[in-house]
Amino acid sequence: xxxxxxxxxxxxxxxxxxxxxxxxxxxxxxxxxxxxxxxxxxxxxxxxxxxxxxxxxxxxxxxxxxxxxxxxxxxxxxxxxxxxxxxxxxxxxxxxxxxxxxxxxxxxxxxxxxxxxxxxxxxxxxxxxxxxxxxxxxxxxxxxxxxxxxxxxxxxxxxxxxxxxxxxxxxxxxxxxxxxxxxxxxxx
Numbered sequence: 001x002x003x004x005x006x007x008x009x010x011x012x013x014x015x016x017x018x019x020x021x022x023x024x025x026x027x028x029x030x031x032x033x034x035x036x037x038x039x040x041x042x043x044x045x046x047x048x049x050x051x052x053x054x055x056x057x058x059x060x061x062x063x064x065x066x067x068x069x070x071x072x073x074x075x076x077x078x079x080x081x082x083x084x085x086x087x088x089x090x091x092x093x094x095x096x097x098x099x100x101x102x103x104x105x106x107x108x109x110x111x112x113x114x115x116x117x118x119x120x121x122x123x124x125x126x127x128x129x130x131x132x133x134x135x136x137x138x139x140x141x142x143x144x145x146x147x148x149x150x151x152x153x154x155x156x157x158x159x160x161x162x163x164x165x166x167x168x169x170x171x172x173x174x175x176x177x178x179x180x181x182x183x184x185x186x187x188x
Contacts, residue, residue, distance in 0.1 A: 002114060004028065007089045008042045009117045014063055020056070021047040023108030024121045025130055026092070032111045033124040035145030041090030045122070047105055050097045057081055057095075064091060100129070100162050124150045129162045132179050133170065140178070147186045156183070 008028055015022045027039025048056045057072050064083035067090060068074050075081040075095060083091040096105065104126040110118040122130070124146055131139035131146075147154070160176075167175040 003087055004039065004042055004089055005113045005115060005117055005119070007085045007087065007091065008044075008113075008119050009115075010085070011042060011044060011091060012119060014060075015044075015046065018059065021105050022120070023105050024119050025094070025104070025127065028113075028119065029121040029127050030142050030145070031113070032121050033127055033146045034142055034149055037142070037145075041092055042085075043092045043094070045094045045096045045101055045104055047102060048095045048097060053079075053095050060093065100166065103162065104130070124153070125155050125159050126162070128154070128159055128179070129166065132163055132175050133166045135172065135175050135178070140182070143179070144182055144186055147183060151187050154187075 005028070008024055012022075012024070022044055024042065024044050026041070026043025027037065028042060030037065030039070046056060053076060054072075057075050060081055060083060061071060064085060066072075067082040067084050071082060075093075079095045079097075081093040081095065083093065085091060094101070096102070104122050107123045107126060108120045109123070111121050112118055128143055128146055131143050159179075163179065164176060167173055
């Protein structure tokens with residue numbers, strides 16, 4: 001985990017030196033808000049907008065190695081740039097442009113990780129929305145940890161306002177039902 005924190009810090013420095021708007025999401029943000037677990041990569045949302053991704057992709061590929069054939073093409077198609085640090089750690093950069101992604105980045109705050117490294121991470125509410133939208137098995141486990149650790153401090157109105165249109169976009173209303181069920185079961 002310590003190596004991932006160092007990689008995240010270096011990535012953060014790289015983004016800040018270019019005055020890019022970003023925040024760390026995924027497993028490292030979970031260390032702050034939920035039940036810590038082993039994670040194998042650094043996940044970051046980078047605001048690139050739509051149609052202006054190329055300069056961001058090019059700069060990142062000059063600094064980090066791609067993890068797939070044609071990483072720039074993959075990123076343009078999938079809006080995720082898959083990179084590898086010099087130490088071999090995975091870096092997944094979501095190319096953000098949606099209003100929700102802008103909100104995630106604008107609400108991010110710094111948190112002290114081991115080694116006195118302060119990383120800009122998404123809020124607990126935004127982490128729940130991101131993980132509920134992904135809706136994989138491990139995401140639901142992670143959400144449960146956040147609900148338990150942050151009981152009484154979560155802004156459920158905000159979560160619903162952000163997740164509802166995303167669930168509609170995905171045509172997956174069951175995401176809302178599943179999150180509501182877990183909230184009832186776990187929040188005390």
